[in-house]
Each structure stands twice: as structure tokens, then as C-alpha cells.
Amino acid sequence: MARVIFNRKISSDYYRMRILCPEIASRAKPGQFIMVRITELLDPLLRRPFGIHRLCHERDKHTDNNSPSCIEILYKIVGKGTIVLSEKKKGEGIDLMGPLGNGFYLEQNIETAVIVAGGIGVAPLFSLAQVLKGVKGKNTSRDKLTIFIGGENRKDILCLNDFKKIGARVVVSTIDGSLGTKGLVTDLLVNFLRKHSPLETKNLKLFGCGPLPMLRTLSEIAFYKNIPCQVSLESRMACGVGACQGCAVPTEINKEGDRVVLYQRACKEGPVFDSTIIFWDYKSILLKV
Amino acid sequence: MKQLHKKIDLSVDIGGLKMRNPVMAASGTFGYGEEYEEHVPIDHLGALITKGISLKPHSGNPPPRLVETTGGMLNAIGLQNIGVKALIKEKIPNLMKFGTPIIVNVFGSTLREYGEVARILDGIDAIKGLEVNISCPNIKRGGISFGTDPRQVFKVVSKIRKASALPIMVKLSPNVTDITTIARSAEEAGADVLSLINTLTGMAVDVDNRIPKLGNITGGLSGPAIKPIALRMVWEVYNKVNIPIVGIGGIFNTYDALEFIIVGASAIQIGTAHFINPSVAMEVINGLENYLRDNHIGTIQDLVGSLETPTFSIL
Ligand SMILES: Cc1cc2nc3c(=O)[nH]c(=O)nc-3n(C[C@H](O)[C@H](O)[C@H](O)COP(=O)(O)OP(=O)(O)OC[C@H]3O[C@@H](n4cnc5c(N)ncnc54)[C@H](O)[C@@H]3O)c2cc1C
Ligand SMILES: Cc1cc2nc3c(=O)[nH]c(=O)nc-3n(C[C@H](O)[C@H](O)[C@H](O)COP(=O)(O)O)c2cc1C
Ligand code: FES
Numbered sequence: 001m002a003r004v005i006f007n008r009k010i011s012s013d014y015y016r017m018r019i020l021c022p023e024i025a026s027r028a029k030p031g032q033f034i035m036v037r038i039t040e041l042l043d044p045l046l047r048r049p050f051g052i053h054r055l056c057h058e059r060d061k062h063t064d065n066n067s068p069s070c071i072e073i074l075y076k077i078v079g080k081g082t083i084v085l086s087e088k089k090k091g092e093g094i095d096l097m098g099p100l101g102n103g104f105y106l107e108q109n110i111e112t113a114v115i116v117a118g119g120i121g122v123a124p125l126f127s128l129a130q131v132l133k134g135v136k137g138k139n140t141s142r143d144k145l146t147i148f149i150g151g152e153n154r155k156d157i158l159c160l161n162d163f164k165k166i167g168a169r170v171v172v173s174t175i176d177g178s179l180g181t182k183g184l185v186t187d188l189l190v191n192f193l194r195k196h197s198p199l200e201t202k203n204l205k206l207f208g209c210g211p212l213p214m215l216r217t218l219s220e221i222a223f224y225k226n227i228p229c230q231v232s233l234e235s236r237m238a239c240g241v242g243a244c245q246g247c248a249v250p251t252e253i254n255k256e257g258d259r260v261v262l263y264q265r266a267c268k269e270g271p272v273f274d275s276t277i278i279f280w281d282y283k284s285i286l287l288k289v
Numbered sequence: 290m291k292q293l294h295k296k297i298d299l300s301v302d303i304g305g306l307k308m309r310n311p312v313m314a315a316s317g318t319f320g321y322g323e324e325y326e327e328h329v330p331i332d333h334l335g336a337l338i339t340k341g342i343s344l345k346p347h348s349g350n351p352p353p354r355l356v357e358t359t360g361g362m363l364n365a366i367g368l369q370n371i372g373v374k375a376l377i378k379e380k381i382p383n384l385m386k387f388g389t390p391i392i393v394n395v396f397g398s399t400l401r402e403y404g405e406v407a408r409i410l411d412g413i414d415a416i417k418g419l420e421v422n423i424s425c426p427n428i429k430r431g432g433i434s435f436g437t438d439p440r441q442v443f444k445v446v447s448k449i450r451k452a453s454a455l456p457i458m459v460k461l462s463p464n465v466t467d468i469t470t471i472a473r474s475a476e477e478a479g480a481d482v483l484s485l486i487n488t489l490t491g492m493a494v495d496v497d498n499r500i501p502k503l504g505n506i507t508g509g510l511s512g513p514a515i516k517p518i519a520l521r522m523v524w525e526v527y528n529k530v531n532i533p534i535v536g537i538g539g540i541f542n543t544y545d546a547l548e549f550i551i552v553g554a555s556a557i558q559i560g561t562a563h564f565i566n567p568s569v570a571m572e573v574i575n576g577l578e579n580y581l582r583d584n585h586i587g588t589i590q591d592l593v594g595s596l597e598t599p600t601f602s603i604l
Contacts, residue, residue, distance in 0.1 A: 132416060245340075248352055
């Protein structure tokens with residue numbers, strides 16, 4: 001069974017847990033997730049999904065060339081399950097399923113990448129940045145990987161130094177202006193694209209994770225600028241393996257010339273999707289997730 | 290003398306369904322089997338029941354489709370499925386390799402559709418039985434569920450009986466006033482086995498936004514919360530019919546399974562528990578074996594309906 005290496009409070013509502021689980025860590029890709037059994041008892045009942053935040057070893061922070069033996073999850077306390085999870089102690093066993101789902105699709109020749117993170121949406125994006133840096137070599141300049149991190153206030157801005165340490169450029173915004181630029185994180189992206197000529201952004205790739213309205217705006221920007229964009233979506237899950245159809249996300253696909261709505265499973269076909277296929281106009285998912 | 294390593298035989302034959310043990314995966318909780326391939330030794334299961342299948346593919350309900358509730362969960366998947374043709378072409382070949390009996394769960398929105406699906410599935414070697422989900426809206430009758438009206442149940446089951454030579458298991462809805470009258474109708478129409486219960490209709494509300502927590506407003510409750518109701522219904526039906534019963538509802542461990550068997554179930558299905566503990570079926574199979582051995586009981590059949598009820602009362 002997997003074992004908790006540490007479970008640290010990093011600010012009022014956020015925790016970081018490192019877990020020793022070589023079978024999962026050695027196969028995990030950024031954007032994939034795990035299903036955590038919160039308790040052996042039956043309350044809370046269902047497993048909880050968490051993105052793979054970091055691939056690492058038991059002691060050192062970052063992964064070297066050896067295959068990683070640990071994963072980390074970064075989580076926000078929002079309800080019963082995450083409260084119970086935050087009480088897990090170092091050395092305790094923890095029941096995980098994973099790695100699950102399809103991670104980010106990473107081509108070999110990604111020249112420049114921009115990552116847009118909203119709140120706790122930053123969690124799976126750190127492992128993505130780790131790998132993007134790896135793909136391109138340690139010596140690539142900061143300009144090649146930019147992270148925009150946004151939140152309500154300064155408390156919601158996580159992982160700032162971690163991103164800096166791996167050599168990425170980090171820009172922050174908060175709604176209340178308590179850290180970085182005041183405003184929406186997607187405005188940072190709009191400014192960025194305004195400052196760079198279409199030629200400069202020709203080979204740009206966008207990646208995002210965060211609240212649905214943010215992802216929708218991100219997707220619209222990507223669409224108008226014709227930039228490939230992958231988003232990681234959240235959905236209520238029960239099985240996490242594709243069996244129950246509970247995590248369905250409405251997508252629009254082309255079928256014999258018509259756009260038709262097709263439900264795809266966030267846990268199986270996702271949680272990462274090409275932003276152009278998501279049927280964003282779905283009121284019920286906008287309201288709830 | 291206690292024989293420690295005596296081989297325990299868990300095999301059962303219920304209404305023509307032969308299984309190496311009485312533990313099945315419930316419809317809709319095990320996908321088309323392949324989803325759990327990596328997580329469960331599927332060839333150990335007594336049988337695998339597919340997601341509900343209809344004549345044409347169904348796209349399903351708008352999200353959110355799930356809510357956790359105390360001791361259970363509500364689902365409103367909307368019977369999303371790939372349709373019977375795609376099942377046969379794309380899923381059955383893969384499922385066959387496990388060597389586990391496959392039971393196809395079928396439904397329709399008209400009588401004709403039920404019959405048609407059953408006919409298409411008849412004669413396919415790998416399929417060992419049909420489970421008929423009668424908890425579906427009958428579109429010809431304003432969307433009232435077939436499963437709530439004994440006459441409609443009789444018609445559906447007769448239709449399928451005519452269309453198929455396979456063992457037929459009729460899955461009863463608990464959302465009725467008297468489950469035994471429905472059970473009797475299914476038996477009279479020629480059902481070989483009854484399985485119960487399907488989910489109980491329920492609801493959950495988001496009070497901040499004053500909206501339902503499910504896209505479909507209402508959904509089906511499953512999990513530990515429904516077990517006492519399911520047990521009571523199995524016991525009631527056991528006392529009224531002469532065909533075997535398969536118990537379903539909140540089975541999470543061996544003791545839960547035993548409770549169902551003792552009140553009259555010849556076999557059981559596990560649903561929601563797979564989501565929490567994918568090894569649950571294996572644990573229950575081992576647990577049943579140990580229980581029989583420890584209590585010197587020869588077969589599962591010896592335990593079925595072995596409930597002893599009090600024989601006296603104080604006036
Ligand atoms: C693929 C994926 C990756 C995720 N990664 C992370 C992560 O890295 N860090 C993090 O903090 N959170 C993440 N989440 C959200 C996280 O799963 C929920 O915050 C968590 O399940 C809440 O549980 P709870 O019992 O504390 O809250 P409650 O609100 O009490 O939970 C009740 C039910 O709703 C579900 N639920 C509640 N909020 C969400 C949500 N936002 N998304 C999906 N289901 C939800 C729960 O799983 C549970 O079934 C992820 C969700 C998904 C789908
Ligand atoms: C997500 C989900 C999907 C289901 N889909 C079906 C279905 O397609 N057909 C059916 O007859 N029952 C379906 N069921 C009902 C289960 O097979 C079972 O009867 C019910 O969940 C009670 O058992 P449990 O408490 O062990 O889950 C579904 C249940 C769940 C939770
Ligand atoms: S959570 Fe069950 S299919 Fe995705």
C-alpha cells in the first residue's frame with residue numbers, strides 16, 4: 001500500500017501531501033489523476049479525485065533521471081473528504097487508484113508554452129511544467145515557459161517559488177489586487193498576446209486548469225487567436241475508471257458535417273481535453289462544478 | 290474433526306444461469322467489463338452484467354450526474370449506452386476472453402423495443418442470460434415506469450420470453466407500493482430469476498443556489514443506505530415466489546452478502562461498492578467460502594432462506 005511521507009499545511013486552506021507509491025509514480029504523466037480512498041469506513045463514501053501535482057523522490061524535491069517513486073497532491077479543504085484527508089499522518093498507509101485518465105498531450109517540439117492556472121487549478125500544472133522543462137532541457141530560457149497564476153487573493157496563489165526554481169517565468173494576478181496585477185488571470189494572457197506578434201506566438205501551446213468560467217474564457221481566447229489549447233476539467237466522479245458514466249462532460253464533435261453533442265468521460269477520455277471540443281454553453285455544468 | 294482444507298464449492302445454477310460462485314457485478318457499475326480489467330481479476334466473478342443496453346444508442350442526461358449522500362450516492366446517468374449493435378460488435382468479443390458468464394442488461398422505451406433487443410441478443414454464444422431492467426419510462430404511457438404496473442411487467446416479460454431462449458432475470462424496481470405483486474407478474478410471464486433491487490428514486494438540493502444537485506433533478510440512490518430496504522424486499526419476495534432471487538443493494542462485504550442469502554437470495558450483485566473498493570467481489574467470494582467452511586455448511590443453497598423468525602409473540 002502507498003504510504004504518506006508528509007502531509008503539510010501550506011496555508012490556511014491548502015495542504016500538500018507526498019505519497020510513496022512507486023507503481024503509480026513511475027507511470028504517471030502530467031494531467032493524470034488518482035482516486036484516493038479517504039477512509040476505510042464508509043463515510044465519506046466515494047473516493048476523491050486529485051491531480052498529480054509533482055513527481056519526485058522520498059527526500060529530494062525534484063525528479064532527476066531516475067524514475068520517480070513518489071507523487072504529491074496539492075489540495076484545498078472544501079468539505080468532509082478533504083478535511084479527513086488533512087488529518088492523515090506521516091507514515092500512514094493510503095489507498096490510491098491510479099494513474100488514471102489521459103494526461104496532457106505533449107509533442108516533442110513544443111517551443112513556447114504558456115500555462116494558465118486559476119486557484120487550486122495550479123495543482124496538476126506543476127507536474128506539467130516539470131515535464132515541459134524536461135522535454136526542452138534545463139538550459140532553455142525563461143521566456144519559453146510562462147505561467148500565469150490567478151486567484152481571489154494572495155492566499156490563493158500557490159507554488160510561485162516552485163515554478164521559479166525550475167526556470168519558468170511567473171506572472172501573478174489576484175481579483176482583490178493583494179498580489180500581482182489586479183484582475184483576472186485571463187487578462188494577463190490577453191496582454192501577453194497583445195505584446196507578442198503572431199509570428200512570435202506561432203508555435204505557442206496553451207495549457208489551463210481552474211474554475212470553469214476561467215477555462216471558458218481561456219478557450220475563447222485560444223479560439224480567436226488560433227492557438228492550440230488543452231484544458232483539464234473537473235467533474236463529479238464515482239468510479240474514476242470509465243465504468244459508471246457519471247463524470248460525463250458535454251463535447252461537440254463533427255459527425256457527417258453536423259456538430260453533435262457527445263458526452264465524454266472526464267476520468268477516461270479526459271480530464272484533459274482539447275478546448276475546442278468542449279460544449280461550453282452547458283448551463284448546468286457552468287453552475288455546478 | 291474440522292477439515293481445514295476441504296475444497297468449498299461455491300457454484301450455483303439459478304434458473305439455468307450456471308456460475309462458479311454467486312457473486313456478480315451489477316449493471317451500470319462495471320461498464321462493459323473492460324474498464325475494470327486492470328483493477329479486478331474479472332475471470333473470478335460469478336457473472337458480469339453489462340450496462341443497460343437499448344436498441345439505439347442513448348446519449349444520457351446532462352451533468353451533474355452524481356451526488357454523494359450520507360451512506361450512499363445518487364446517480365442520474367440517463368441510461369447512456371452504445372446500443373445493442375455496437376455492444377455485439379465492439380464489446381462482446383473483448384468480454385468473451387475473460388471466460389466469465391456475460392449477462393446483458395436490457396431496456397426499452399416501448400414493448401416492441403424490449404422484444405427487439407432480446408431478439409438481437411438471442412443466439413450469441415458468449416451471452417449466458419438477459420437481465421431485464423423494467424424501471425424505465427414507458428413513452429406510450431406518459432413516461433410511467435413499466436416496473437410499477439403489474440400488467441405492463443407481464444407484457445414486457447412475455448415479450449422477451451417469446452424473443453429469447455436465454456435465461457431471463459427480471460430486475461425489479463423498489464419504487465412501488467407492493468413489490469410482491471410485481472414479482473408475481475414477472476414470474477407468471479415466464480421469468481427464470483428475479484433480481485432486486487434497482488435504485489430508489491431520490492433527490493438532493495444545493496441550498497446556496499436553490500437548484501437540484503443533479504442535472505436531471507432526481508436520481509437513483511444506491512450504496513449502504515439502501516441495504517435494509519433491499520433486504521426487506523428480498524425477504525418479502527422470497528416468501529411469495531418460487532423462482533430464484535438475486536439480491537442487490539448496498540453490498541460492501543461478506544456479511545452484507547450473507548444477510549441477503551439468509552433472507553432468500555440464491556446469488557448477489559455488487560454495484561456501488563466497486564467504486565470504493567475494486568477488490569470487493571474477490572473479498573466477498575473468499576469470505577463466503579470461509580463462512581461455509583467455518584460453519585460446516587455444504588453449499589450456498591443450504592444457506593438460502595435459512596432465516597429463523599421468532600415463533601412466539603407476547604400478546
Ligand atoms: C480530475 C480531477 C482532479 C482534481 N484535482 C484536484 C487537486 O489537485 N487538488 C484539489 O484540491 N482538488 C482537486 N479536484 C477537486 C477535488 O476532487 C474535490 O475538491 C474533492 O473531491 C472535494 O471533496 P470534499 O469531500 O472535501 O468536498 P465535498 O463538497 O463534501 O464533496 C462532496 C462530493 O462532491 C465531489 N466534489 C466536490 N467538489 C468537487 C470538484 N471540484 N470536482 C469534482 N468533484 C467534486 C466530491 O468528490 C464528493 O463526491 C480534482 C477533481 C477532479 C475531477
Ligand atoms: C452509476 C450507476 C449506474 C447504474 N446503471 C444501471 C443500469 O444501466 N441498469 C440497471 O438495471 N441498473 C443500473 N444501476 C443499478 C445497480 O445495478 C444496482 O441495482 C443498484 O446500484 C443497487 O446496488 P448497489 O447499492 O450495490 O449499488 C446503476 C447504478 C449506479 C450506481
Ligand atoms: S467517474 Fe465513473 S465513468 Fe468517470
